[in-house]
Amino acid sequence: MKSHVLRYWEQEFSQLKPLKRRGNRRYYQQHDIQIVRDIRHLLYSEGFTIQGARQQLDGKGRALATLGEGAAADSLAAVREELESIVLSLAH
Template identity: 70%
Template sequence: MQDLELRTSDLPAIPGKRYFTIGEVSELCFVKSHVLRYWEQEFAQLSPVRRGNRRYYRHEDVHLVRQIRSLLYDQRFTIDGARTQLKHNAIKQKKSDYRIVIEQTISELESVVDILT
């Protein structure tokens, strides 16, 4: 039960490696390996690179595992609730990305107008 009381903010820093083994991710996120394998089945977004019989997690996968861990353990979402929340967050992020691109485009167009006038 002690693991459940550990907050995401207490997790160790993620090293600057490109790939992590399931054991390393387990240690970085304080989640057992069999739980990570289960989460791969439940969360389509979590798909580590597989080479042969081994899993290699990318940096974004480790961040996603930490996000899933926070939703399930800290915020007490169910699996379905966490899945829904992740989809909602992805949509929100996409809208934010579009907004940034639109603002940059408007700024560039205003610069062009200033040059032409």
């Protein structure tokens, strides 16, 4: 991804806020990278406009917030179990 595109997306999408260090160098954490992937998918694959992609991301954030901690923990536990079973099958 070109740096000028990322800078533009930082202006357009409030969800994208990479950590800035000395000299205004940006450090993208894992959640920032996932947001960039989501934005790219919405714009290039799904054909959304900037405004439409922004609305989709806002809706996704609200949907995740309404899940609550219990559902999120259950989901993470299921993913962990699946990954452990894959590791075990690869070990044999």
